[in-house]
Amino acid sequence: MSKYSIEEFIKKTKQDDNENDYFELETPRILEVNLTDQVWAKAGSMISYNGQIKFEREGILEHGVGRMFKKALTGEGTSLMKAEGSGRLYLADQGKKITILHLDDESITVNGNDLLAFEPGIEWDIKLMKKIAGMMSGGLFNVTLKGTGRVAITSHYEPLTLLVTPYDPVITDPHATVAWSGILEPEFQTDISFKTFLGRGSGESIQMKFSGEGFVIVQPFEEIYTNGNSS
Template sequence: MLTFETVNELTLKVTCTGSDVLFTKAGAFIAGENAGGKNYKFEKVLLGPQNNIGQALLGQLARRVTGENLPLMKVTLNGDSVTYYANYGQHVVVYHLEQGETISVESENILAFSQDCDYSVRFIGVGVLSQKGLATSTLIARGKDAYVAVLCNGNPIVLSNVMSQDTLSVDPDAVVCWVGNGHCDPQVTADISWKTFIGQASGESYQFEWHGNCPVTVIIQPSERRGGISVSMD
């Protein structure tokens, strides 16, 4: 059994009781401890975390085509241990998914996930308006120990309309991930006027929106990725 927790906001601590398997961003391991001889090992994932070879090949092809190809490392844990993972001082957010819950996240923001998560890539129509294109990585919980650790540039902000049923509106280039039952993809709202075409845009020409009938939790970072659509005339 695995449990995920953060240490000093910048490090993922994984506690293993018994034997288990973990998938992380390649090279993310920074330290580990256990009684006796070292009881965990690392190996590069060549195709994908899927057990079925055919599914792994299709998954690898989809990730390469869409640009969501995350270099993965498989960590095999053979006994009680504590291991630590990080990525260039980025902030770490841990999410424990409920059975059937789905997290949609950019591949570059994935630090680690447990084997109780199904990992895949899917196309989303709204992706054309973000910096990454038409696809996003998806992790679906298929067991009670479904943990995901994601990376943020700076301290994250968590928004949720699960209880309030409020409308959530965010900048696509600040979104790290969103979590809900099912894919819960956002709608796109655009604010384009004649000023946009003469270079006098507000800088917030489009946004992602989730309405009250789509309960979701969204994690955003206080840093916008470079990208998106620039519509103006010099």
């Protein structure tokens, strides 16, 4: 049989029926959710499913007025959908690489654009970085997740994790910052001298400074935000 035959292609790319964890990486860029109850996922990330699954956008009163008010400020980029039922659900986000993290009574803060899905038992809250809302197009929002369960995040290409220690703070470009450990609180600083080198004629270079103990995940790509969405 030719290595380029349809049969050979199917054999190499078909779903793996032996995998039945709640979250599975079907490929590095496609997440399989073996749904038995419900899951939160980025709106528009469903690419396929089978079984009895229904989808609905996050309800206005789902998490109280305060959180919805923050959501309105940050634009459609924060939109989440809830999938309920049983079956196999496949999620993806513009071909970005997917990483699954298991939180064990821990917390992590994820750039809103890089959050793909999380188990329903995990608490979450949207945070708008108000200090830089006027400096960056569309501002910058993040989702803090805490509890026990799995979270799927995305990155353009392979992510890099940088360790933060009390003696060695880490400074990152907000556009390339994917997530950080929940106990860290980034400060924002500007560097006017950098703007010439970065080719950004208007405004200063905005940087995130992480101090303390924890980690920061970055990607080799700068996402551009417009009204809360990446372009």
